[in-house]
Amino acid sequence: MNQNKAKKNKRILRHSRVRAVVSGTAQRPRLSVFRANAHIHAQLVDDEAGKTLVAASSMEVKTKDKKTGIAAEVGKLLARKAGEKNIKAAVFDRGGFAYHGRIKALADGAREGGLKF
DSSP states (O other), rough: HHHHHHHHHHHHHHHHHTTTTTOOSSOEEEEEEEOOOOOEEEEEEEEEEEEEEEEEETTOOOOOOOOHHHHHHHHHHHHEEEEETOOOOBBBOOOSOOOTTHHHHHHHHHHHTTTHH
């Protein structure tokens, strides 16, 4: 098995352990984060209904900043969109990634934007 595939499988296993505990509702959706090499994506998911309520991505942000700065802007954008739909609280799902760097920057940006978790 090559190195990248093993690394991805480990992340998926970690994510499945997190998802066994973390679940979102309509009042308090799950803030799901996915980090790729070039972009970062975040969405608020109602797991009971199986629907995405709000989504934001680094592709929507038009800033020439470093990746962590862009991730913080994505968090703020997500919080702003959530505020428009009267969503004030969420449960954070780091997606099997370490709570560090871009993941932490996105969470801090969402908190700064007014989302509680």
